[in-house]
Amino acid sequence: MAVLVSLLAFLMTLVGGLAAMKVRDNRHLVLGLAGGLMLGVVAFDLIPESLEMTRHSPFGVPLPMIGFAAGFLLLHVVEQAVAIHRAHEHEYAPHVHAHAHGQGGGGSAGLLAASALVAHSLMDGISIGLGFQSGTEVGIFVALAVIAHDFADGFNTVTAASLNRGDRRPAVALLFADALAPIAGAALGTLVKVPDAVLGPYLGLFAGVLLYLSAAEILPEAHSVHPRVMTLAATGLGLTAVLFIVGLAG
Template sequence: MTAVLVAAAAFLMTLVGGWVAQRTGDRRHLVLGFAAGLMLGVVAFDLLPEAVRAAPDEIHGVPQALLMFAAGFLTIHIIERAVAIHRSHEGEYAAHTHGHGHHDHARQGIGLTAAGALVGHSLMDGFAIGAAFQAGTTVGTVVAIAVVAHDFADGFNTYTITRMYGNDRRRALTLLAADAVAPVTGAAITLLFTIPVEVLGLYLGFFAGFLLYLATSDILPEAHSPHPSRTTLLCTLLGVGFMWLVIGFAD
């Protein structure tokens, strides 16, 4: 039950992250820059190392988790190209101008899929808390601190990504609520059974590739298109540094 109670703190932190994301106003470019930094930090310092540890077996000399990482990146790339979200010959930081109808729905679907993946990640965070407490109180406490801290970023990114892809505020709030409930649900499920470690590693690798694509191909260009400023770049660096500190303290 301790794990479930700790996961409740992650629930609150996720909502705080979403609340901050809603109140950005004309500082949207700074928010997007910071969100991209958070996502890059999560991929580099959290998801990939954990994925490789959980699924280290190699196929033709490459860890399975890294193959899934490439698969995640390419999957979202292929989906975006298939629905023609990005027009040909857009400038590297050109503003996105999308048509209506089918393309708008497809674009919204990408945002919902990305936010849904973040909810899945938060569910795994809950699993991590539950499994850590099964290993011992000290391990559980350290993992819980890391999860609670970076669930702020999860809530922030869930709301931001959903809205950035053209979804309305109601959908964004619904997914934010799902993201907040997910770690509590994950921790509760570990009271019944656990997911095989290797399967979890493969999932984390795939999700890392998914997030990296969104951060570099969509969010950063979107952040720089209206305000190509040093301040936006600084926010990205701050996002990466923040995740480095959070994960470093947890180790």
């Protein structure tokens, strides 16, 4: 039952990814919307959920928030290691990336974040499986919550994997991996129990990765050369959409 229900998550993820691929002429709006969706997922979903899962507080700080800071720092270190940015602090526009001059590795941060989205979708699938272990009603409710935000997951996976890249093949591959992940997770969730003490810090880590990508990569790129009013509106729409979805799921 859990695996069958996860097929809906598979379809919703593909729809979100295909939607991101179709919008080429309005890339700044797509990036603005994606940035808002990511901020919303971090603020309204991942952080609250991770804090509910574990109460451990080393040094008086909730463990998921330590994971959050580690995820943010991890992506920053990766970005610096591959030398994505060459802009100086006083250069606010346009936003220049190393890949624009033919240097490889410019999309590594985006690929890392897209891979994290795949891992998150796997955990979503495991949650579906565990929900059905607790009962059919619980399993259906968890599945509906996962399906509700899988459109955003597919959209963000394609956007992140395509960032700073002309080749769409990695984005397509990661989109299919992201779509299949809930199915694999649902199958695993019927067999393996993941303790909240592990899942909570992971969600915090993932939230930090998403926040860095949104704030340091996607939103600056969206605002680099295009009119900012519509881009800001798209970002606000993304935030509002996630808030609405989380409210319905809750």
